[in-house]
Amino acid sequence: xxxxxxxxxxxxxxxxxxxxxxxxxxxxxxxxxxxxxxxxxxxxxxxxxxxxxxxxxxxxxxxxxxxxxxxxxxxxxxxxxxxxxxxxxxxxxxxxxxxxxxxxxxxxxxxxxxxxxxxxxxxxxxxxxxxxxxxxxxxxxx
Amino acid sequence: xxxxxxxxxxxxxxxxxxxxxxxxxxxxxxxxxxxxxxxxxxxxxxxxxxxxxxxxxxxxxxxxxxxxxxxxxxxxxxxxxxxxxxxxxxxxxxxxxxxxxxxxxxxxxxxxxxxxxxxxxxxxxxxxxxxxxxxxxxxxxx
DNA sequence: TGTTAATTCGCACATAATGCAGATCAGCAT
DNA sequence: ATGCTGATCTGCATTATGTGCGAATTAACA
Ligand SMILES: [Mn+2]
Ligand SMILES: [Mn+2]
Ligand SMILES: [Zn+2]
Ligand SMILES: [Zn+2]
Numbered sequence: 001x002x003x004x005x006x007x008x009x010x011x012x013x014x015x016x017x018x019x020x021x022x023x024x025x026x027x028x029x030x031x032x033x034x035x036x037x038x039x040x041x042x043x044x045x046x047x048x049x050x051x052x053x054x055x056x057x058x059x060x061x062x063x064x065x066x067x068x069x070x071x072x073x074x075x076x077x078x079x080x081x082x083x084x085x086x087x088x089x090x091x092x093x094x095x096x097x098x099x100x101x102x103x104x105x106x107x108x109x110x111x112x113x114x115x116x117x118x119x120x121x122x123x124x125x126x127x128x129x130x131x132x133x134x135x136x137x138x139x140x141x142x
Numbered sequence: 143x144x145x146x147x148x149x150x151x152x153x154x155x156x157x158x159x160x161x162x163x164x165x166x167x168x169x170x171x172x173x174x175x176x177x178x179x180x181x182x183x184x185x186x187x188x189x190x191x192x193x194x195x196x197x198x199x200x201x202x203x204x205x206x207x208x209x210x211x212x213x214x215x216x217x218x219x220x221x222x223x224x225x226x227x228x229x230x231x232x233x234x235x236x237x238x239x240x241x242x243x244x245x246x247x248x249x250x251x252x253x254x255x256x257x258x259x260x261x262x263x264x265x266x267x268x269x270x271x272x273x274x275x276x277x278x279x280x281x282x283x284x
Numbered sequence: 285t286g287t288t289a290a291t292t293c294g295c296a297c298a299t300a301a302t303g304c305a306g307a308t309c310a311g312c313a314t
Numbered sequence: 315a316t317g318c319t320g321a322t323c324t325g326c327a328t329t330a331t332g333t334g335c336g337a338a339t340t341a342a343c344a
Contacts, residue, residue, distance in 0.1 A: 021310050021321055057324045078222045083300060096265050107261035119249035122279025123238050129273045137264025163290055163341050199293045
């Protein structure tokens with residue numbers, strides 16, 4: 001299983017090929033997202049970006065994240081508490097959320113489509129998103 | 143399968159037994175929630191309530207919903223878009239969200255715990271919440 | 285009926301995210 | 315290399331959703 005993520009170089013040509021410009025701000029965010037497994041918030045990325053590029057605007061961070069999401073290069077996660085999180089891993093995967101530390105971890109689930117669901121008549125499900133709530137290893141009380 | 147919901151009368155004694163008072167505002171909300179399958183927002187309940195009790199405060203609606211959630215008599219749902227929704231059905235159930243009309247429908251899923259998950263080492267999952275994204279019957283193009 | 289702590293309500297405040305517009309700049313044509 | 319032009323950036327205002335607070339009110343009980 002190879003993670004379904006784009007390198008900054010790939011994102012650069014992706015943006016250019018659609019008439020979007022590639023600015024230093026965007027290149028920085030491409031780099032901060034690449035390989036990022038933390039499911040960061042916009043604020044967290046803004047804080048990181050600000051250290052490397054003082055003066056970058058939070059507005060620009062949001063703008064770029066929205067652009068990436070529109071291109072399908074970023075999953076947008078709405079956890080049950082806290083602000084929106086962004087996931088550069090656009091694999092078909094799910095998440096485990098620790099109710100102690102709040103962190104999100106990737107989870108791969110097999111045969112999700114085999115789930116026997118009794119639901120609304122005529123509803124055509126295109127995808128299932130699963131969030132496992134529990135306690136992560138670090139937060140287990142000894 | 144009987145829905146795991148409390149009647150207004152049951153909620154009344156539930157509140158009183160914990161030292162919470164039962165006001166006309168709360169009784170109205172108990173009634174508006176009973177059997178309500180729409181997964182309403184606070185604003186939607188406020189609008190309904192306002193017709194029957196002009197002058198009721200949105201603040202009071204939030205207060206009562208939070209109290210019910212604290213008692214475990216209401217599930218709080220954070221859909222991927224839009225504001226918080228409240229679910230008087232506290233069964234172990236899941237949801238199907240129509241990407242056209244945005245409505246949430248109840249879904250019952252068997253053997254969720256049989257899902258083979260490859261996830262973070264040591265994570266102890268207590269519950270899985272599944273959201274099926276798709277298109278509901280009403281929104282299918284003929 | 286009186287007491288008292290819980291509740292209601294209106295308003296201020298908080299937080300997350302978007303709308304807007306002038307200054308700036310990336311990408312392209314020349 | 316230079317200039318053009320629409321996309322972008324930034325700061326600020328604004329929206330959307332919800333919470334904090336406190337004076338006035340009221341449910342529950344003695
Ligand atoms: Mn992920
Ligand atoms: Mn439900
Ligand atoms: Zn944890
Ligand atoms: Zn629909």
